Amino acid sequence: MSDSNKPAHEGARYWFIRSKKYDGLEWVHKRSLISAIIKAGEFEKDHLVLDVGTGTGAVARSVSRFVREVIGIDKSAAMMKRGDWGENRYFVRRDIREPLFRDGVFDRITARMVFHHILEGTRGAMRECCRVLKKGGLMVLVEGVPPSEKVKEDFTEIFKLKEERLTFMGEDLVALMKGAGFKKTDIRYHVMRHMSVKNWLDKSGLPTAAVNKIYDMHRHASPVFGKCYNMVITPDDCLIDMKMAIVVGEKQ
Ligand SMILES: C[S@@+](CC[C@H](N)C(=O)[O-])C[C@H]1O[C@@H](n2cnc3c(N)ncnc32)[C@H](O)[C@@H]1O
Numbered sequence: 555m556s557d558s559n560k561p562a563h564e565g566a567r568y569w570f571i572r573s574k575k576y577d578g579l580e581w582v583h584k585r586s587l588i589s590a591i592i593k594a595g596e597f598e599k600d601h602l603v604l605d606v607g608t609g610t611g612a613v614a615r616s617v618s619r620f621v622r623e624v625i626g627i628d629k630s631a632a633m634m635k636r637g638d639w640g641e642n643r644y645f646v647r648r649d650i651r652e653p654l655f656r657d658g659v660f661d662r663i664t665a666r667m668v669f670h671h672i673l674e675g676t677r678g679a680m681r682e683c684c685r686v687l688k689k690g691g692l693m694v695l696v697e698g699v700p701p702s703e704k705v706k707e708d709f710t711e712i713f714k715l716k717e718e719r720l721t722f723m724g725e726d727l728v729a730l731m732k733g734a735g736f737k738k739t740d741i742r743y744h745v746m747r748h749m750s751v752k753n754w755l756d757k758s759g760l761p762t763a764a765v766n767k768i769y770d771m772h773r774h775a776s777p778v779f780g781k782c783y784n785m786v787i788t789p790d791d792c793l794i795d796m797k798m799a800i801v802v803g804e805k806q
Contacts, residue, residue, distance in 0.1 A: 568717075569630035575757040577610050577636060580749055581796060587696075588616045590744040591664065594802050595694045597621050601661035606650050606683060607668025611637030617664060618643040627654070651675045655686045663687055666696040669730070670719045680734035687805045695731060695801045697722050699743075702782045712771055715764050724799040736803030744798045747784070751792040 576582065591613060597603070601621040605614040608626025610633055618624045618641065626645040628634050634645040648654050651672070663683050672679050683693055699722055700709035710721045722730075728739050751772050755765045772792040775785065783794040 566630060566632070570632040571759040573610070573630065573632040573636050575759055576633065577612070578753070578757040580753045580757075581746060582610070582612050584746055587744055587746060587798060588613070590742075590798075590800055591666065591694055591696060592616065592620065594742065594800050595662055595664065595692060597662060602659065603662045603664065604655070604660045604683075604686060606663060606665040606679075607671070608637070608645060609633045611639060611643065611645065613664050613666050614643050614645075617662075621662070650679045650682055653682060653685075657685055658688045658691075660687050661691050663691070663693040664696075665693070667698065669695065669727075670697055670722060671717075673718060673720060676720065677730065677733060680730050684731075684735040684803075684805055689805055691805050693731070693736065693803045693805070695727055695799075695803065697727055697799050697801075699723055699727075699797050699799045700782075701745075701784075701795065701797045705779050705782045708771075708775070708779050712768055715768050715771075716758060716760060722799070724801070727799055727801045731801060731803040735805070737806040738804040740802045742800050742802075744800055746796045746798065748786065748793040749796045751794060752790070 581587065595617065597617060597620040599622065603617055603621050603624040605617065605624055605626045608614050608628045611626050614624045614626040615638060622642060624643045626634065626643065627648050627650060628645065629647065629649040631647050634647065637645065639645055665683065669676060687693055700706045706721060713719050724741050728741055731739050751769060755769055773787060786793040
């Protein structure tokens with residue numbers, strides 16, 4: 555498929571635009587989330603780690619302090635060029651759906667906020683992760699999820715204005731991993747409290763019209779939406795709780 559026929563988020567231009575402000579997103583460097591990922595990964599000093607859809611390498615950088623080496627893989631050079639690489643962390647430009655590594659080479663795999671962007675070949679991408687993981691190795695899959703089934707439709711509607719993406723609930727992620735061959739899975743949730751909607755929109759590289767529309771949707775959302783997101787409306791922002799699913803799959 556040529557770049558122009560792909561969904562916007564698949565094209566290099568989409569990530570080139572997003573890369574400019576990406577590191578200013580509040581959630582990207584949120585310590586509590588990074589700590590939850592580190593804890594879930596049970597990393598050890600001799601581990602070789604693959605960070606799928608590494609972007610600007612926020613997860614790769616944090617994990618690299620605990621392991622031997624981290625390889626970040628991403629299809630967007632623009633995103634990776636914004637990262638701080640070196641020492642024991644490197645990047646490779648590649649789509650995870652195109653096999654590159656041998657079977658069973660990695661001790662750990664991390665993939666934060668990537669799979670919702672893989673609209674085509676989602677299962678194949680997960681199978682590829684399972685293939686390159688060692689037996690007994692762990693994969694830590696992290697995705698933002700609606701805080702409740704009650705607002706799944708609102709969540710999908712809001713994100714439709716931002717990008718074409720998949721909406722996962724925790725159980726969908728577990729099913730995705732199990733379907734790819736992970737026999738043992740464990741799911742936990744991490745909530746980042748009082749996150750700024752303004753920050754999220756300002757740093758998302760969206761056109762102003764979309765930013766304004768999504769912001770208004772938050773400010774005029776239903777009471778159910780407000781309650782599920784624990785939304786606080788301030789004079790110049792909306793603060794919401796962001797729920798992240800962290801699924802750990804073990805290859806047996
Ligand atoms: C929202 S960013 C997440 C970056 C990073 N994991 C983080 O948590 O900060 C999503 C990244 O996934 C990458 N990506 C999307 N689909 C991909 C694919 N099929 N193969 C490799 N990378 C992909 C994008 O280029 C982008 O850098």
